[in-house]
């Protein structure tokens with residue numbers, strides 16, 4: 001299998017959702033696939049929402065972090081690297097999550113993200129979780145440039 005976007009570009013990142021360097025994190029791994037970025041995510045039993053489905057906060061986390069892969073890939077393609085001295089070029093400024101259907105806890109889920117608009121200062125992306133051919137949750141994500149202060 002190819003190396004994930006996170007392992008390739010952010011191997012030392014401690015982000016809870018997608019950092020390869022966070023042993024207790026979700027360690028989401030995303031892969032560029034043409035104009036889309038895809039990932040598989042298998043929840044852990046402790047990610048339960050109390051009803052036997054996936055917890056909404058975990059859903060938001062994986063949507064956020066998977067959109068990050070699409071955004072940082074787009075930035076990389078366009079030659080917009082992180083500013084000197086900061087680990088990431090962009091940060092989430094908004095995440096409008098819609099929980100469309102219960103998201104299974106005991107299944108491997110598919111994530112798909114696509115960049116919608118990109119400028120050096122702001123990038124927007126759409127990201128969704130699918131299972132059994134149905135969208136379970138989706139979000140519009142707004143990412144803004146992260147500047148060293």
Ligand SMILES: CCCCCCCCCC(=O)SCCNC(=O)CCNC(=O)[C@H](O)C(C)(C)COP(=O)(O)OP(=O)(O)OC[C@H]1O[C@@H](n2cnc3c(N)ncnc32)[C@H](O)[C@@H]1OP(=O)(O)O
Pocket residue numbers: 005006010013015018064065068069072088091092093144145146147148149
């Ligand atoms: C593929 C793997 C890639 C890895 C992806 C990692 C995924 C991480 C996903 C996340 O979880 S991100 C976490 C959620 N997002 C945030 O915490 C962002 C919080 N919001 C902000 O920092 C700012 O609103 C933002 C940088 C998005 C936009 O700021 P602006 O530059 O447009 O506005 P402004 O300059 O007015 O700054 C707003 C406030 O943020 C503060 N701020 C901005 N940049 C900062 C900075 N670099 N350090 C400290 N504070 C900062 C700034 O001082 C100010 O605070 P005060 O009003 O109290 O002065």
